[in-house]
Amino acid sequence: MYLENLELHDFRNYKQLAVTFSQGVNVLLGENAQGKTNLLEAIYVLALTRSHRTANDKELIRWQASTATLKGRLHKATGSLPLELELGKKGKRAKVNHLEQAKLSQYVGNLNVIVFAPEDLAIVKGAPSLRRRFMDMEFGQMSPKYLYNLSQYRAILKQRNQYLRQLNHHEAKDKVYLGVLSDQLAAFGAEIIAKRLELLKQLEHWAQVIHAEITQNQEQLSFHYVTQIADDQLTSVDHIYQTLQTMYAQQQAKEIFQGTTLLGPHRDDLQFSVNGKNVQTFGSQGQQRTTALSVKLAEIDLMKAETGEYPVLLLDDVLSELDAARQTHLLTAIQNKVQTFLTTPSLDGVARKLINEPKVFEVNHGILHEEEPH
Numbered sequence: 001m002y003l004e005n006l007e008l009h010d011f012r013n014y015k016q017l018a019v020t021f022s023q024g025v026n027v028l029l030g031e032n033a034q035g036k037t038n039l040l041e042a043i044y045v046l047a048l049t050r051s052h053r054t055a056n057d058k059e060l061i062r063w064q065a066s067t068a069t070l071k072g073r074l075h076k077a078t079g080s081l082p083l084e085l086e087l088g089k090k091g092k093r094a095k096v097n098h099l100e101q102a103k104l105s106q107y108v109g110n111l112n113v114i115v116f117a118p119e120d121l122a123i124v125k126g127a128p129s130l131r132r133r134f135m136d137m138e139f140g141q142m143s144p145k146y147l148y149n150l151s152q153y154r155a156i157l158k159q160r161n162q163y164l165r166q167l168n169h170h171e172a173k174d175k176v177y178l179g180v181l182s183d184q185l186a187a188f189g190a191e192i193i194a195k196r197l198e199l200l201k202q203l204e205h206w207a208q209v210i211h212a213e214i215t216q217n218q219e220q221l222s223f224h225y226v227t228q229i230a231d232d233q234l235t236s237v238d239h240i241y242q243t244l245q246t247m248y249a250q251q252q253a254k255e256i257f258q259g260t261t262l263l264g265p266h267r268d269d270l271q272f273s274v275n276g277k278n279v280q281t282f283g284s285q286g287q288q289r290t291t292a293l294s295v296k297l298a299e300i301d302l303m304k305a306e307t308g309e310y311p312v313l314l315l316d317d318v319l320s321e322l323d324a325a326r327q328t329h330l331l332t333a334i335q336n337k338v339q340t341f342l343t344t345p346s347l348d349g350v351a352r353k354l355i356n357e358p359k360v361f362e363v364n365h366g367i368l369h370e371e372e373p374h
C-alpha cells in the first residue's frame, strides 16, 4: 500500500498543506524544528489515530486553532481509500471512504505504518515498557481483535487496580467482585499473550533471516517472551487463561497488600539473544543496533504476511544513527518495495547514492517545497 497524498489543516505547525507523494522514497529535508517530524507524525496519526510522540492529542492541534484535520488517499491492492481524521478539543472523528466510523478500532488497520526513530534503537536495551509498547502498536495494526482485547484489558486492569486499592484501604470488602474482575482480566490477558506468542514466532523467523544476512551468518538471533507463566502452560489460550486465573487466586493477598495487579501481559517483556546470549546485557552497542534494525525490517515482512500488503515506512532521522554498512542494508532492503518517508537534515553520502529517484521536499516552517529531480 502507499499514501497517494496528504492534506493537513491546523496540524502542529502546518496551517494548510496539500501534497502528493511518490510511491517510492520521499525525503523530507530541513533544518531543526521546521516540521519534518511533524509530517511523519501526521502520517502516523492518520494511520493509528494517535501519536507515537505524545499521549496528549491537544498538542497535535496547531496553537490558536481548535480542530486539526488530516486527510489522505490510500492506495491499496483493492483500490483507493480516502481516510479522514478530525482531532478536536473534545475528541476525534474518523472516516473511511467518507463514512464516519462508530469505533476508532474499526478505523485503525486501514493504513499500516512502521516508524523507525533513533529511540527505536533503544528497543533492545531500554525499559520493558518500550518492548510492550512495540508489540502492542505493531500487533494492534495487524489484528483488530488484538486491539480490541487490549483496550478491554486496559479498562479492566484500571478497575481492578482501583478495587485492589479500595480493599487495601478497607474501603471495600467484597472478594467475590475481585474474583469477577480477575476472571475477566485473565480472559482478555490470555488472548493477548497467545497472540503475542503467535506473532512473535513469525517476527522472529523474519528477523533471523535479516540478522544472519547483516552479520554474514556470524550471529543467530532469537526471541524469548518473558512472562511469569510457565512455558508448558503457554500452549493455548485456554491453558493461559486457566493458569492466570489460578495465579490471581494464589496472589490475592499479595496484590491487595500492594494495591496493584502484579501479573499479566502488562508486566511481560521480550528478550533478544544473539548466539544464545542476552543482547540487552551482554551485547555490544553494534549488536544492539543490528538487532533493532533486524526487528524493524522484519516487521515489514510480517505485516505483509499478515495483511497482504507492505506497510508505509517512516524513518525519522535514523540514517545518521547508523554506520554506512547498516545504512546500505536498510536502504537496499526497502527500495522498490515499501513506500518510505525519510527525514534528514541533509541528504548525502550513502543515502544520496543509494536511493533511487527520491522525491525530495524541503521543509521550512511548516511549508513544503518540492526539489527538482536530479
Ligand SMILES: Nc1ncnc2c1ncn2[C@@H]1O[C@H](COP(=O)(O)OP(=O)(O)OP(=O)(O)O)[C@@H](O)[C@H]1O
Pocket (backbone or CB within 6 Å): 011, 012, 013, 014, 030, 031, 032, 033, 034, 035, 036, 037, 038, 039, 058, 059, 060, 061, 062, 063, 317, 343, 363
Ligand atoms: N501544536 C503546535 N502548533 C504549532 N506549532 C507547533 C505545534 N507543535 C509543535 N510545533 C512546532 O513544530 C516545530 C517542530 O517541528 P518538528 O518536531 O517536526 O521538527 P523537525 O523539523 O523534525 O526538526 P528536528 O530535526 O529538530 O527534529 C517547532 O517549531 C514547534 O514549535
